[in-house]
Amino acid sequence: MNNILEIKDLCKTYYTKLGCVEALRNINLNIHDGEIIGIIGNSGCGKSTLLSILAKLDEGTSGDIKSEKKDYVVGYMLQNDALFPWLTILDNATLGLKIKNIKTKENIEYTKQLLETYGLKDFMYKYPNSLSGGMKQRVALIRTLAIKPDILLLDEPFSKLDLITRLDISDDVYKMIKQEKKTTIIISHDIGECVSLCDRVAIMTKRPGTIKKIYDINLLNKDIPSKVRTDEKFYYYYDLLWKEIDK
Ligand SMILES: Nc1ncnc2c1ncn2[C@@H]1O[C@H](COP(=O)(O)OP(=O)(O)OP(=O)(O)O)[C@@H](O)[C@H]1O
Ligand SMILES: [Mg+2]
Structure with missing residues (x-):
């Protein structure tokens, strides 16, 4: 191991x-x-x-x-990690990429793919208030995965x-x-x-x-x-x- x-x-x-x-x-x-x-x-x-x-x-x-x-590379999901209510789901999910200055076309595409794979395709351009608690959690995890930790x-x-x-x-x-x-x-x-x-x-x-x-x-x-x-x-x-x- x-x-x-x-x-x-x-x-x-x-x-x-x-x-x-x-x-x-x-x-x-x-x-x-x-x-x-x-x-x-x-x-x-x-x-x-x-x-x-x-x-x-x-x-x-x-x-x-x-x-x-x-x-x-570390993907860190903090205790009480929240989505920003004024950002769309896609913008929330790509926030880590933006902060790390790696929000490339390819990485955005990868994030979209993750959203699609995990049942959030129809919510990409919606805001967090339209999601259940569980869905928000999935977005928070996708945000963490998007940087390919x-x-x-x-x-x-x-x-x-x-x-x-x-x-x-x-x-x-x-x-x-x-x-x-x-x-x-x-x-x-x-x-x-x-x-x-x-x-x-x-x-x-x-x-x-x-x-x-x-x-x-x-x-x-x-x-x-x-x-x-x-x-x-x-x-x-x-x-x-x-x-x-x-x-
Ligand atoms: N920035 C800081 N400055 C001073 N003391 C701190 C700081 N951060 C944590 N501590 C102290 O260090 C100890 C460990 O804190 P920590 O947050 O790591 O515990 P935890 O196991 O995550 O607790 P919880 O299960 O409540 O989240 C605590 O006594 C806390 O008060
Ligand atoms: Mg703690």
Whole structure:
């Protein structure tokens, strides 16, 4: 198994006027090429901090992140990532391209293709208020995919959605990630979501966050995450993770 990223002894301390906050302590984690890895842990344990460092938006205080591709492209979907209501769906979906200054004809065409493949063709020139929550989420993911990232970082992508939409959209998102063959790191508070979507799940300790344990999730018929919940081993993994998470 090739590693797309190797995180070695990554530490992060925030220094503020009120003092310092040690967010991450000696994070060691390899991200395998093509996998979906979940990261789960208490609120405030440093999950978003870790992703923002992997996305190169912030830097660790010490430690190292190695990648076989020096300038790996990251698609980062933030916690509460929203569409801009005054932009059409196509303009929202190509926003990342615009920001990166790569809004070429070819890349716009690729984005249109993604919108078409994932059921949004008829909405390209409409505005976000004509979309359901699940559809908006799909557009946000397409915006992230449009820049052709080597690795996708999803920070609680479903936390704003109601349970039914959440199950529905996680099936869609799973399909999209697997079809587009993207290595993905997904942060979630939801154990069931991690078990049903991920190939591996890493558990973080309370702050300062460290990687406490990593589990391989071996379930049959993983093509449709919402159906995985009926697999008898689903609850075995659910329990395993639940017991391990710091309360
Ligand atoms: N820019 C910052 N300046 C100072 N402290 C910060 C900053 N960003 C995060 N922190 C602190 O670092 C710790 C980790 O925060 P982080 O947002 O990474 O946690 P999280 O695991 O993503 O939490 P949640 O599950 O609630 O999203 C918290 O104690 C937080 O208050
Ligand atoms: Mg967070």
